[in-house]
Amino acid sequence: MNSSPNFIGAMIPAKPETNFVLRCADNAMILGQRLSEMCGHAPELELDLALTNISLDLIGQAGLLYDHVQTLEKLAPNADVLALTRDQNAYLNCLLVAQPNVDFAHIVLRQYLFSTFQKRQYEALLSSSDETLAAIAEKSLKEIAYHIRFAKDWVLRLGDGTEDSHERMADALDCLWRYSGELFEKDSVLAAAIDAGLLTDFTDKYEAWQIEVVALLAEATLTPPDDTHMLKGGYQGHQEDHLGHILTDMQYMQLKYPSLQW
Amino acid sequence: MYSTDLRTDAEKRRAQKADAKRSVEDAAFLDAFQARIDAGDIIEAKDIMPEGYRKTLVRQISQHAHSEIVGMLPEGNWVTRAPTLRRKLILLAKIQDEAGHGLYLYSAAETLGRSRDDMVADLLSGKAKYSTIFTYPTPTWADMGTIGWLVDGAAITNQIPLCRCSFGPYARAMVRVCKEESFHQRQGYEIVTTLAQGTPEQKQMAQESLDRIWWPSLMMFGPPDGASAHSSQNMKWKIKRHSNDELRQRFIDTTVPQAEFLGLKIPDPDLKWNEERGRYDFGDIDWSEMWAVIKGGGICGKARIRARKAAHKEGEWVRAAAAAYAQKRNSEKAA
Ligand SMILES: [Fe+2]
Ligand SMILES: [Fe+2]
Numbered sequence: 001m002n003s004s005p006n007f008i009g010a011m012i013p014a015k016p017e018t019n020f021v022l023r024c025a026d027n028a029m030i031l032g033q034r035l036s037e038m039c040g041h042a043p044e045l046e047l048d049l050a051l052t053n054i055s056l057d058l059i060g061q062a063g064l065l066y067d068h069v070q071t072l073e074k075l076a077p078n079a080d081v082l083a084l085t086r087d088q089n090a091y092l093n094c095l096l097v098a099q100p101n102v103d104f105a106h107i108v109l110r111q112y113l114f115s116t117f118q119k120r121q122y123e124a125l126l127s128s129s130d131e132t133l134a135a136i137a138e139k140s141l142k143e144i145a146y147h148i149r150f151a152k153d154w155v156l157r158l159g160d161g162t163e164d165s166h167e168r169m170a171d172a173l174d175c176l177w178r179y180s181g182e183l184f185e186k187d188s189v190l191a192a193a194i195d196a197g198l199l200t201d202f203t204d205k206y207e208a209w210q211i212e213v214v215a216l217l218a219e220a221t222l223t224p225p226d227d228t229h230m231l232k233g234g235y236q237g238h239q240e241d242h243l244g245h246i247l248t249d250m251q252y253m254q255l256k257y258p259s260l261q262w
Numbered sequence: 263m264y265s266t267d268l269r270t271d272a273e274k275r276r277a278q279k280a281d282a283k284r285s286v287e288d289a290a291f292l293d294a295f296q297a298r299i300d301a302g303d304i305i306e307a308k309d310i311m312p313e314g315y316r317k318t319l320v321r322q323i324s325q326h327a328h329s330e331i332v333g334m335l336p337e338g339n340w341v342t343r344a345p346t347l348r349r350k351l352i353l354l355a356k357i358q359d360e361a362g363h364g365l366y367l368y369s370a371a372e373t374l375g376r377s378r379d380d381m382v383a384d385l386l387s388g389k390a391k392y393s394t395i396f397t398y399p400t401p402t403w404a405d406m407g408t409i410g411w412l413v414d415g416a417a418i419t420n421q422i423p424l425c426r427c428s429f430g431p432y433a434r435a436m437v438r439v440c441k442e443e444s445f446h447q448r449q450g451y452e453i454v455t456t457l458a459q460g461t462p463e464q465k466q467m468a469q470e471s472l473d474r475i476w477w478p479s480l481m482m483f484g485p486p487d488g489a490s491a492h493s494s495q496n497m498k499w500k501i502k503r504h505s506n507d508e509l510r511q512r513f514i515d516t517t518v519p520q521a522e523f524l525g526l527k528i529p530d531p532d533l534k535w536n537e538e539r540g541r542y543d544f545g546d547i548d549w550s551e552m553w554a555v556i557k558g559g560g561i562c563g564k565a566r567i568r569a570r571k572a573a574h575k576e577g578e579w580v581r582a583a584a585a586a587y588a589q590k591r592n593s594e595k596a597a
Contacts, residue, residue, distance in 0.1 A: 001311045010407070029347075033342060036341045036342055036350070036354060037341075037342055039334070039338045039341050039354060039357055039358075040334040040335050040337075040338035040357060040569070040573075041338070041569060041572070041573050042573060043573060043574075043576040043577035043580045043581075044573075044577045044580065044581070045331065045361055045364060045365055046365070047577075047580070048334075048358075048361050048573075049358055049361050049362065049365075052354055052357065052358045053358070053363070055354060056351060056354050056355060056358070057352055059347060059350060059354070060351060061350070062347065063347045063351070067348070079347070080345075080346045080347060083347055084346075084347075103576065104576065129313050156587065157583055157584050157586075158580070158583050160590065161583025161584065161585075161586045161587045162579070162581070162582050162583050163585030164579050164582070164583070165579055165582070166588075168579070215581055226399055249342040249343050250342060252343045252345070253343060253345035253403060254345060254346075255329040257345075257463075258465075260345075260460060260461060260464060261456060262345035262346050262403070262453075262456060262457075262459060262590070
C-alpha cells in the first residue's frame with residue numbers, strides 16, 4: 001500500500017485532469033468540514049440535522065473523489081493521507097468554501113452560491129470521458145438538488161424576514177459575493193481538462209448562473225454589491241488564512257500519528 | 263441512565279408534597295388504572311391517566327431527550343478532528359442519529375401536554391436534568407470509541423426493557439432508538455478494537471479512555487436501589503421494569519468479557535467472576551462523585567449548557583425571520 005516512505009503530504013498532480021478532480025474533492029471536503037463545525041451547535045435541532053446531512057453528503061463526495069484521484073495519479077500512500085496531510089498551498093479548493101460560519105446567514109448564502117455553481121460544474125461531468133467521474137457526478141447531483149433547495153428556502157426567509165435577518169444576509173452577501181467570480185474562472189488547468197474531454201465547458205454558464213442567482217436574491221430583497229473586485233487564487237493554491245485553521249483541526253490526528261490505522 | 267431519576271431527595275419530597283395537595287384522584291380511579299396496567303394494557307397519550315403517571319413520564323422522556331441532545335456535544339468535540347474520512351462520516355452520522363432521537367423523544371413527551379419549548383427552557387435554566395455521563399470531557403479520539411461501546415451500550419441495557427414500557431409512545435420510540443443505539447455500540451467497539459490491536463500508544467489511548475469512562479458509565483444507571491425512592495411506584499406502573507442495580511449488573515456482565523477479549527483492563531481491582539451467582543462482583547461506586555456531578559455539573563456541565571444556550575440564542579433571530587417570512591406570504595395569499 002505504501003509506495004512512499006513518507007505518510008505526510010502528497011505529490012503535486014502532473015496531469016490537468018487529476019488537478020481538476022482534486023479541486024472538486026477539496027471543494028467538497030473543505031465545505032463539508034466547515035459545515036461539520038456546526039454539528040451540535042446549529043441554531044435549531046432541525047437545522048442541525050440538515051447541515052449535518054449536507055456535510056455528510058459533501059464529505060462522502062470528497063471521499064469518492066480522493067479515491068478517484070488516487071487511481072488517476074497515486075499522489076499519496078492512501079486517500080486519507082491525500083485528504084488530510086497536505087501543506088496549505090497544496091489544497092486546491094476555491095476560496096468560498098473555506099469562509100467561516102459567521103452566522104446562519106453566511107452559512108446558507110455560502111451554501112446557495114456553492115451548490116448552484118457545483119450543480120453546473122457536475123452537470124458538465126455527466127458526459128465525461130472518465131466514466132467513474134461521470135458516475136460520481138450523477139450520484140452527487142441528486143444530493144446537490146437537495147442542498148440547493150434547503151439553501152434557497154433559507155436565503156428567501158432570511159433575506160425577506162425581519163430587518164435583523166435582512167441585515168445579516170446583506171452582510172453575508174457583501175462578504176461572499178467577492179468569491180463567486182473564482183467559481184467560473186477558466187484557467188489553464190481547467191481549459192486543458194476540458195480539451196481532454198474530462199468535462200464540457202461549464203464556465204460559459206457563468207452569465208446564466210448570475211441571472212438565476214441575482215433573481216433569487218432580488219426575490220429575497222437583496223442586491224449583490226456592484227463593481228466587486230473578485231477574489232481568486234484558491235484553485236491555484238493561494239489560500240486565505242481561514243484554511244490554515246481548518247487544517248489545524250482536520251489534519252491533527254494524521255499529522256500527530258502518521259501512518260497508523262484508525 | 264438517560265432517563266434515570268436524578269432528583270435529589272429534597273427535590274423528590276417537594277414534588278411529592280405538591281402532588282398530594284393537588285390530588286383529586288380517588289382510590290377507585292387509581293385502582294382501575296392499575297388494573298389496566300396489570301392486565302398488560304398499553305396506555306396511549308389520549309387515555310386518562312393519574313397525574314403522577316403523566317408527570318413521571320414527562321420528566322423521564324424529556325430528560326431522555328435532553329440527554330440525547332447534550333450527548334451530541336462530547337462527540338461533536340471530535341468531528342472536526344476525526345482521523346480518517348470514514349471515521350468522520352460515521353461519527354457525524356451517529357451524532358445526527360442522536361439529534362433524531364432527541365427530536366423523536368420530545369415529540370413523545372409533547373403528546374403528554376408539555377411543549378418542546380417549555381422542556382428546552384427547563385434544560386437551559388438548569389431545572390431539568392440530563393445524563394451525568396455527558397458532563398465528562400473527551401480528551402482523546404479513543405473516547406469516541408469508548409463512548410459508543412460503553413455509553414451507547416449502557417443505554418441499550420436500560421432501553422431494551424423500556425421497549426415494553428406501559429406508555430405506548432415511549433415504548434415505540436425506544437424500539438426505534440434501540441436499533442440505532444446497538445449500531446452505535448458496535449461502531450464504538452470497532453474503534454476500540456482497532457486501537458487495542460494497533461500500536462502500543464494506540465492501545466494505551468484505549469486503556470486510558472476506558473479508565474476514565476468506566477465508572478461514570480456505571481453511574482449512568484442511577485443511584486443504588488435503596489436510595490431510589492421512586493423505583494417501586496414506577497415498577498408498579500410498568501414504566502420501569504428492572505431496578506437500577508439489576509440493570510447495572512447486566513451491563514457489567516456483558517461488558518467485562520468484551521474488554522477481556524480486547525486485552526483491556528477494567529479499572530476495578532475488586533472485579534471478579536462469582537461462580538455461585540453466575541455474575542461479576544465489582545467494587546464500590548463512588549456515589550459522592552455522581553451527586554457532585556448532579557449538583558455542580560461536573561467538569562463540563564456548565565460548558566454543555568452554555569453551548570446549548572448559545573445555539574438557542576442564535577436560533578432566536580432565525581426563528582423570528584422564518585415567522586416573519588411566513589406571515590408575509592400568508593398575508594399575500596389573503597390579499
Ligand atoms: Fe441516542
Ligand atoms: Fe447512540
